[in-house]
Amino acid sequence: MSVPEIGQSLPRTEDERFLTGQGNYIDDINLDGQAHAVVVRSTHAHARINAIDVAQALALDGVLLVVTPDDWKKEGFGPMPTKTAIRKGKNDMDLAEPPRHCLAMDKVRYVGEPVALVVAETAAIAIEAAELVDIDYVSLDVVVDPKKALIDGAPQLWDDIANNLCLDFELGDAAATQAAFDKADHVVTLEVFNNRVTAVPIEPRGAVASYSPETDSYLLYNATQNVHANRDTFAESVLGIEKEKLHHIAPDVGGGFGVKNGAYPEPPLILYASKRLGRAVKWINTRSESFVGDTHGRGQDSTVELALNKDGKFIALRTTTIGAIGAFCWTVGPFTPTGGSARTQGGPYGFEAMYYQAKAVFTNTHPMDPYRGAGRPEGSFQIERVVEKAARELGFDPVELRRLNLIPRDALPLKTPMGLDVDCGDFPEVFERTLKLSDRAGFDARLAASREKRLRRGFAIAPYLECTGGGPKEFAGVTFVENGTVDLAVGSQSTGMGHETAMPQILAANLGLPFDDIRYHQADTDKTPIGGGHGGSRNLEVGGSAVLQAAGEVIEKGKVLAAHIFETTPEKITFEDGAFAEPGTNHSMTMREIIDASFDPLTLPDGMEPGGLNVGSTFERGIISVPNGCHAAEVEVDPETGKINIDGYWVVDDFGTIINPMLADGQVMGGVAQGIGQALMEEAYYEEDTGQLVTGSLIDYALPRADDIPNMVLAFYEDAPTAKNPLGVKGAGEAGCCGAPPAVVNAVLDALKDYGIENISMPLTPEKVWRAIHAKG
Amino acid sequence: MPELTMTVNGKQVTGSVEGRTLLVQFLRDSLALTGTHVGCDTSQCGACVVHVDGKPVKSCTMLALQADGRDVLTIEGLAKGGELHPMQEAFRENHGLQCGFCTPGMVMASVALVQENPDPSEEEVRHGLEGNLCRCTGYQNIVKSILSAAKVMRG
Amino acid sequence: MYDFKFHNPDSLAAALESCSQAEDGQFMAGGQTMIPVMKQRLSMPSDVIDLGSVEDLKGISVADGVVSIGAMTTHALVAADGDVQRAIPVLAALAGGIGDPHVRNRGTLGGSIANNDPAADYPAALLALGANVHTDRRQIAADDFFTGMFETALEEGELAIRVDFPVPKAAGYAKFGNPASRYAMVGVFVSQGSDGVRVAVTGAAPCVFRISEMEKALSNNFSPAAIKDMTVPAADLNNDIHASAEYRAHLIGVMAARAVGDAILREGAA
Missing domain, CATH: 3.30.365.10 (Aldehyde oxidase/xanthine dehydrogenase, molybdopterin binding domain)
Structure with missing residues (x-):
């Protein structure tokens, strides 16, 4: 070639x-003499562990070992620390970080939390034995809603952490923002909910471990996105060995999207088991286990306030977020609702002042960690939703209002009030190209055709600003x-x-x-x-x-x-x-x-x-790059059933230099599909009283299929390679799911504007849409 | 343990399995044909699709013993004489795969789809993929691959 | 999955015999529900009697205004069958909309009705078309066959052999799928036959059921307009995270009207 x-x-x-x-994925790896491990997971969202009886499990033919929290204590293994870059909050408050051990110590705090590990000759025996591990739980009150978790008297996850508050974070100038609000002609406020979702890479997580007594070292194959950082955590923080003693390899990994990034408890558990048994140990999650055993993402409740002058010019933005982080800090969990969502506040629009504050809150749910975008899709959704509301409420054309407020090309480079270094790009040009691509001229004819079918049609455009990490x-x-x-x-x-x-x-x-x-x-x-x-x-x-x-x-x-x-x-x-x-x-x-x-x-x-x-x-890298772009969506809504059909989708992205356009397209398409999933279908939904994950399998967790996703028309704006890195690239991987939720949700609300519907919370399921219509008559 | 015999990718194989052994387990564990993947436990994802007597089925939802005496084609048997099947070639040309985990099932489903409907519309392709989940591609390039392969397969 | 003894009889007699001999035997048709349930360790039969090789249970015939489908006929075969497509086109369409292509290559009519999943499609067709289920020992009218959630009139060891569907004058089906599982969240099958109009609803309640008010109204005027303002009480309907009872009640009205429209369209096309 x-x-x-x-x-x-x-x-x-x-x-x-x-x-x-011929791919070589984790479940394709088999080491000589390997045993099979199954994790015994908590069935309670919050409970004290009175006793763990492993006698029956051990008595089963073929069972080799049951690892319990007592083993962990005896060995003196350490917890897995969070590595979030944000560690300080308001008034110099320190991040509250409870110890996260590989097995639940004394208490369980979410459904799915590992309590023990069973190792047997075959996976089938291990499954059977796992059912025989008898755990005596004493139920405790459960809290799954982070807003409720903050209230005095709510169930407390951690004895030494008041009101379940992990971190009270702020960024921006509160006083300047307030001053701007004071002089504003209009203030538009919107409650924005970002649904909790999970990544669901089609390959479930798994690992295979072995120990060599000759060299006193370990080999770990692991379906992870990050071999070095996780090696350090497993070796140094948990097992207390030199990191060179752990050879960590990720084979072909079947999708990640952030959910395979963090340090999970299972690999250290099987590393330990492999040493104890003197045999290789393999562990593969089932899909249903993945729902309660993989990290979740998003899950933010925000109040977004936009201050404008009478011409529609944006002056200031203030966002107040309560972010669920689950029962532990996990690997970088507290970062997402704090620093992760703060940086790109305001999107590609100009503001005099901004203020962002967020509380990261513990609840009896699976811990959160990055999911494709890790805070930026939330930020993008917040600004685009409030802008759409402002346009409607104040009588501006949504396209015009955006056009008026986009940061002009000659204003670059600039630093946003959130401190983001925006070096280059042409937001207005990207916006206009997207409009052109989306055939606005043909909209009226399409609208008329939809009406013939008794369907509503709507359009929305959503410019986004992203950053890498x-x-x-x-x-x-x-x-x-x-x-x-x-x-x-x-x-x-x-x-x-x-x-x-x-x-x-x-x-x-x-x-x-x-x-x-x-x-x-x-x-x-x-x-x-x-x-x-x-x-x-x-x-x-x-x-x-x-x-x-x-x-x-x-x-x-x-x-x-x-x-x-x-x-x-x-x-x-x-x-x-x-x-x-x-x-x-x-x-x-x-x-x-x-x-x-x-x-x-x-x-x-x-x-x-x-x-x-x-x-x-x-x-x-010196400074992170700022990918940006614009999405537009056209949807049809069936008012009789509330069913939404995305009929057109257009994207123009500025990723700087494009190395391989085919691969870049693929990243956008996949990201958009995940964004559409979040907007319309997906939700990791916990039952309030019990903390059970109701959407705990693919039968209940709605993942987009081919006919849920539209054909997208994609283009790149390539005239602004960044000087922040020698290739001139701006990261492409997460942009798709920043633009899609606001584009789709705003298009649906546009389709329903005659009903006067102001907000529907994601996911926009048919029932929610129907209810919104129904409530308005 | 019960014995079984079947043709897999043109070769006769025999083995002994338990009653509960799934076809996918037999393929992966006994025959080391690890191209067929398991992505879920509720028969939703389609990563495990193989052809049995020429028809696509979910090998995680069929007992190995139910395939006794049958003709099974897996992803490993699709390319002939070192030449990729037109569907495989189309997926490669059109970036119809990213992480590759859903791909074997997706390709086997796609081959069957075109065998059943040699000139499908885009809508028919999207609907025909109802039994296969992909989380990477947003499906667009999968659909493109299938439409392009259909053209080649029609000749 | 718990282990079990596997039987692969090649005749009806042998199948019945195997089941009667077993401690806790269970017939397996296509296995598309039974295997997932067994994988979840929710069922543990001692013996599984696979019906895949029992040729007597397969096949489709159309004669004297009756479409007769063997219990072990797959959804894919029903969907693709020219005779079914001509006689009761919506029945072929319904079969072609069950699950997904792979499921349809394994799943069977007999398995579907014997399982009587509250959200399955076939029970609505049987009930609305006034079908008869022939078993190894008797004939059961659809009205008597579906008795409750995952329950039927089939006795221990009794096996559905075939289902006879009277050919209606017109019939239509409209389904609103669950976005995750794609099972019917509400499915309404409407038929206009020799013994009047029948309307059957699946997905909405613990068991498939008929709506007599709609049947009455449609008997007078077989058009969507006839049932336009008819409401169904939500009280006994399913309520879950995907759809509240109230929403299901609403969807029944919408899907019923669409099913009537579908029936009229198909009749016009015939």
Whole structure:
């Protein structure tokens, strides 16, 4: 294959493997002599554990071990700490972090919390034995609603944490914001609810662990998005061993979306079991277990206040959020409703002042952690919903009101009142392109056609502003093999996004090498010294930049070698179109020739060893990038049933430089589908009194199917590559689910505007829509 | 334990299973054909779809013994002589997969869909995928892949 | 799943024999509900008698104004059958809308009615069409067959052999699916036959039921307008996170009108 280019839709390397059944996912990994583990999960949302009787379970033929909280105490294993970047709240208040152990100590605090681990010869025996573990619970009062959890007298999850308050956070200038509200002509207020959802990657989580007594070290295969950070937690925080003693590998991972990012309790449990038994131990979650055993996301109740002057110009924004974080802080749980939602407040609109405050609250529900977007989709929904309400309430055209308030191109770069560094882009242009794409001119005809069918039709446009996140450092190692292969190892990780293609594409394009020469390695703590895994749309920005930086270092080394061969100095060597040359001479060697030469001891300069072009390069991001764009949706609503059909969907995204448009499209499509799922279908719904998760399987948790999702028309705005990273990219992975919920919900409300319906909380199920119509007659 | 014999991907295989052994367990655990995936426990996701006697079924909702004497085709048997099936090729060309976990079931379902309806409309394709969940792609490129493969398969 | 002894009889007699011999035997038709239930460890039969090889239970025939479908005929075969499509087109359409393509290749008529899931489609068709269920020992009218939630008139070890559907003058079905499971949240089957109009509702209550007021109104005037303002009391309807009883009551009215519209359309097309 030829040398690829940046911007080329290169088909994916990994696809042939996945399409022929040769993928290697966690459940495909079997180690010799492995035993099988099943987690015994709490059936209570809040209860004291009186006693755990494992006698019957142990008596079952084939049962090898039952790990209980007592084992954990005896071993002195530590809790898994939260790594949230936000640790301080109002008045210098410290984050309240209760200890999160791998097994419930004395009390359970959510349905699904691991209480014990059963290990047996087969999975079937382990399942049977798990049912025989007899746990004597004393029920305690339950609280699942974070607003209620804050009230005096509510059930308390933690003895030493008053009113279940983990963190009371603020950002922005409260006084300036109040002053702006005081002088405003209009104030529009809206209660905005962001439903609690869960990611549901189609592959359930699982892990396989083994222990080697010879080296006193562990091997862990784990369906995780982040091998390095979780290795550190498992080794250092829990097991109390050096991190080098734990080799952590993620095989092919079947989707993540944030839910496989954090440190879960099961891997340390099976690591421990594998050492105790002297056997490998495998554990695979069922789908239904995943609903009560995977982290959830979103789950915010907010009051959003928008101050405007009489012309419709936005002056100030104030958002007050109560964010559920579940029973523990988990890995970065408290970050989402606080820093996560604060940063992009106000979207791409100009404001004089902003103030954001949020309480992160413990409840008897599964802990929260990032889910695709981690706070930004919530922020985007908050601003777009209140803007839509303002337009209706004050009599502005929703399109015009937005157009009026978008930050103009010449105002960039700027820092938003939330401190976000917006360096480049053209929000008005992206907005106008989206409008054009969505065929506004044809709307009236489509509206008339819908009316013929006794359906309501509505349209909404939703510009969004995003930002990236995740670990700021990434490593890229390039190793040249004498047979011509180039090994590229990067510490970021794909769980389906196509890094195995995009990252070699960057290297090959920059070195002028055929794409097929490059072998990609990821998600292995032995392959890269550091790694930030997957999260915060960080891969191209941080990992891709590391690859580019590594390519540059290879070229510099190549110049030294070329100079030696050409008998000149490196400064005189150019590298263009894959060749090193000395201008003004006929000296020229291709990258391939230089690589070959690098293995010939006779051609090497002093100080260069054979294979001396190898580099290991760590890139550190300075400032996060600000992806932005605009979504538009057209919907039909059947007023008789409340059923919604999304009839048109358009997106223009500014992701800076597009490395592989096909992959970028895929990210947008998937994100939009998840956003539509949140808007219309999905909810992790807990029963108030019992804390039972009612939507605990795919029979009750509504996941979008192919006919729930419309065909989307996508385009990119590529005229504003960012200077924040050398590739010029702005993260693409999470943008889709920032734009979709407001676009869809506002379009539905537009369709129903004749009824005077102001708000319907997500998910907009047919019954809720029907009720809203019905209530208005 | 009961014995069974079936043809899997053109080869006759025998094995002994329990009554409760699911077809997917037999394929994965006994035959090491791990391309067929298990994504749920309530027969919703379709990651486990294989063909039995030419028809797509959920191999997690069929006992291995119910496939005794039958002809089973899994994702591993779809490509012939190193050549990808047009459906596999179309998924690759159109980015019809991301994480790849739903893909084997999705591809097997798609092949059956086009065999049943060689010239489907987009709407028919979307409706025909009712038994398969994907969380990565938003389905759009899957639909595109199927429509494109249908053209090739029609010849 | 608990283990069990598996039987694969190739005749009706052998199937009945196996079941009667077993300590706690259970027939398995397509297994599309039974296997998931067993996987959840909610049922633990000692013996499973698979009916997949009993040819006597399969097949479709249409004669003398009756569509006769063997209990082990899959939904896919019913949906694709030209004779069914001509005789009772909506019955083929209903079968083609059960579950998903993969489920339809395994799931059967007999399994569906014997299970009598409150949200299954077939019970509505049987009840509205006034079908008769033939078992290994007797004939049971649909009106008497569906007795309660997951309950039927079938006795211990009794097996449904086939169902006879009288061909109606017109029939239609409208279903509002549960967004997660896609089972009927409300499904209404309407038929106009020799013994009048019948309206059967599935998904809305613990068991499929008829609405006599609607039947009366439609007997006088078989059009959606005839039942336009008719309300169904919500009191006995299902109430869950997907739909309240009140919403289901409302949907019954909407789906009934649409089912009548469907029936008229199909009759016009015939």
